[in-house]
Amino acid sequence: MSARAAVRTAAVLAAAALALPVAAAGPARAAEMPQGEFNWSGDQGDGFDDQARWYGPGQGDRIDVTASADHRTLRVTITRPGDSWTMDLAAPAGQVLAVGNYADAVKTPEMPGTVLDRPSMFVNGYRGGCSTLTGGFGIRELVFGEGTAVKRIDLSYQQDCDDRGVLKGYLTANDVTPPKPVALGVTVNGSGTLSKTGKATLNGTVTCSKPVKVSVGGSGRQEQPKTVVGGFRVEVDCVPGRSIPWQAPLQVHIPEEDTPFVRSERLAAFANASATDPESGTYVVASADKWVRLR
Template identity: 85%
Template sequence: MPARAAARAAAVLAAAALALPLAAAGAAQAAEMPQGEFNWAGDQGDGFDDQARWYGPGTGDKIDVTASPDHRTLRVVITRPGDSWTMDLAAPAGQALAAGSYADAVKTPEMPGTVLDRPSMFVNGYYGGCSTLTGSFGISELVFGEGTTVKKINLFYEQDCDDRSPLKGYLMASDVTPPKPVALGVTVNGNGKLSKTGGATLNGTVTCTKPVKVSVGGSASQEQPKFVQGGFRVEVDCVPGKTIAWQAPVRVHTPETDTPFIKSERLKVFANASATDPDLGTYIVASTDKWVKLR
């Protein structure tokens, strides 16, 4: 390699090594490139040392990162008009990828489903082709989302492919899709309990898609010789995927606080379940109504 090319390559790789910490720490830069940044530097087989840095959708570039269901492998596809790169990373058999260093990596197996006892990788650009390689990668941050999604990743990589000079660079990417709002569900059981003193107790269930504290409240009314109405409220801790029971006494406030409820086939109940979304900070409400037998 000519001395000038070697010096230029060394300068490029030094700049790439410094770029990731600065990019990861800079909030303003992250706002300009909400989807990520990909950098490569090295010999891609055309006889010249080269380097490039790709950004997110603001420049027409796109970075997609997906994981296998067991989180052992990652597939990265970086595209821009007229060009594309791919990156495959895998932890050794029986392990999930996580923040840390992965040395002595070999080329990603070409046979789908092949699992190795050592790390594997392959960063492949426009030139393509590579029969064997040795490499390493270090993950400084990795946050998985639901299923095969990846919410955030920061990593360095280096691979020595056949007779080319080493390819080095970094990837930083974050999922800018806003989290889904929490969904609530509420039910009121069709049978209420009348106490000996004329009080009423209602019960039902709540469901949610995120762990939240749910406030269940509403009103219950009867048409007696007088119109009697009361209110109820209770808080429960809701767990996603479970049906959580609630129970609450009704406090009469119309027409008089000491007016009792009576046995009835038609106690009209309106109920609301409300919570503050822990991710979005928004207030979510679910409602229902029910005719309840009071016995």
């Protein structure tokens, strides 16, 4: 049996082994780096079979992982000066990528937007090539971020191209980009309420980009012609994608408590919305002002 035939026989046996958990295959993993690590070993057509090679930020390399909007596909790009790799992974039509084993995979379609009824993959180094392949990959951990971002991924892969031997390895990556602080918005409505005893109540809305408890505080100032100033504070549970209403009475402190407000077209209102970001601990503030009519 020739050396190439022996390699092809091994490839067939390796493909059959993909029915078992893929994560168990591949070389022994080195200690995981905080930002990630990519490893491959096998025949890439460069004359150095079974040469294990590692890539990671400790060597000045860059690993980028991006998901499609529907989380069905992943594109991984590994770059270093004079060398680059890409990894394309896709779940079957109608599925999203998740923790599990994807055996019996075929090559990623070359036509963008083509969706297959079985898993697809292509791990490609700087040598290129590979017309057709059989293979599989096992995902141990996968956490998606906002939009197309991927926060964490841990997987093993194995592929057998028709014009070279088996290629196998693993990928780990952690997104170390600091999370964006929560974005806040606040409004004050142009119409407030006035009780028969001169108690004024203001209202408005708050918005946020993350679920968070928001403190809304501020003041209202009215010239009668004497100056009457009151303050307010209220807490609301903000929900992303919604305008959450707030309402609070003004507690007069100038010139003295219980000084009444009067009907007016011009009460100067100021509101301050504040919250502590639940992920980063960053203190975030938004503000608004409005001439309010009291009726």
